[in-house]
Amino acid sequence: MSEDGGKMTSLETPKARYKQVAELLREAIKRGDYPAGSSLPSQPDLARKYSLNQSSISRAMAMLRSEGLIRTEHGKGSVVLEVPTVKRVRRIDRDYRTRPTGSSFAEELSKEGRASRTELVACEAVEAPADIAEHLRLAESEQALLRKRHMYAEGKPVQIAASYIPMSVAGSVDIAMPDVGPSGMYARIAERGFGPVRFTEDIEVRRASEDEASFLNITAGQPVFAILRTAFDKADRPVETCLNVLSALQWKLTYAWKQDVSS
């Protein structure tokens, strides 16, 4: 706290008062007065402090919430979130072999010295959602093997991953049984004669659903990356597609590749 020791902090009116309150709180958070994980003062307290109505304070909080700075829980209060903006590196060049999609999640993080953990949430044959089915060119009612994982970095949830493989490619659910990483899956697929040689990644930004927000520890409606990677074999048949969902405001994506201009 630098200049707001007293009870009264009169707000002038070049801008809306609730915006000024949001501004002050935003600065206080950046300054470290309210470190990540700590709670902001209650709305009645803030209302008294700034001589404002609770409604106005509530609007200020809504603003910070929509900026992804805080997370509010009914009956409890508002806690400050972390805004790490970490890099997620996906390399695309000729050096990659066994992991043609970029290194695996765990490896990317450990390279940066960050502990990580992956949790298998589901592994079963399902009817794929429409957009997935389209990418995999699934026939009517053809099922796909779904492997859904939750991924954590240093104990904190960061990504939801759902991999779909046509049952005609997977053969049976057993292919994923001794739990293996994505590179392992590609090896299994290759053994069955569907080795991937071409990849596409569609990057979309959309608003997080309630479920996604709850797991990722953000507020519903905040933008998330929905990255859909599809692998094709030599016959240009889609053999796997994987949907990754992660907070768009907290991660950067990096693509890198080499290219001879002369050739």
Place this chain on the structure above:
Amino acid sequence: MSEDGGKMTSLETPKARYKQVAELLREAIKRGDYPAGSSLPSQPDLARKYSLNQSSISRAMAMLRSEGLIRTEHGKGSVVLEVPTVKRVRRIDRDYRTRPTGSSFAEELSKEGRASRTELVACEAVEAPADIAEHLRLAESEQALLRKRHMYAEGKPVQIAASYIPMSVAGSVDIAMPDVGPSGMYARIAERGFGPVRFTEDIEVRRASEDEASFLNITAGQPVFAILRTAFDKADRPVETCLNVLSALQWKLTYAWKQDVSS
């Protein structure tokens, strides 16, 4: 209009009323009752229609605004925006030669049968912003040649592009003088001995500034892609970096590449 012909539409209270109003308007927009470009009814009108206070209606509008569905102008009203979600394709494979970064903006669009236009906004030597300077590894106070463009698809603004080239690479401002596309620029740079062979693209999502929102015809604070592509020459020296800003909710990015797993 399906079920709201009358004046009264009583709102039950499983959810907040302003959310229900937002929901109804959202559906009406999707249904086509309010086509893109048209205005919604005024807030007093809506307040009367739903027997609500103007404040509540205002909250509903704020919600639609934060979803990128409408754009509100003070004293005028709220107009419905378009939500195209068009694909922007960036290919990364060995077929690309003169345009190693993916085809040029104009070409991508024309491939989809969409008219496009590029407007040169600035072309001058400047002090580069800190993050740009870092990517270009600029020495203290070394200037860079800035080429800033505004890009339109079918008359509508879609992208802001700012290319920076170290003056030591560009030689002089003349290099960009007869206005050329990005491929042309790479050719010029190559003639001067700095042909790019390696590229990185950093994809970040952040909230649009007032200026960006104004040009892109979205609301300030809406998420935008900030894509920073950097080109390196054989000596691994950064020779150009280009920042593209475009609405994240209206565009998809696609990366595609080939990869021999066997090799």
Place this chain on the structure above:
DNA sequence: TAGTGGTCTAGACCACTGC
């Protein structure tokens, strides 16, 4: 239970727009 945040009203004032 007391404290928290979320919603809503009735009424008010202001700033901006267009005529």
Place this chain on the structure above:
DNA sequence: CAGTGGTCTAGACCACTAA
């Protein structure tokens, strides 16, 4: 000028959380 949206208040009620 009238009409628009943006803000704010005072007070109220509710739903949720914790002790």
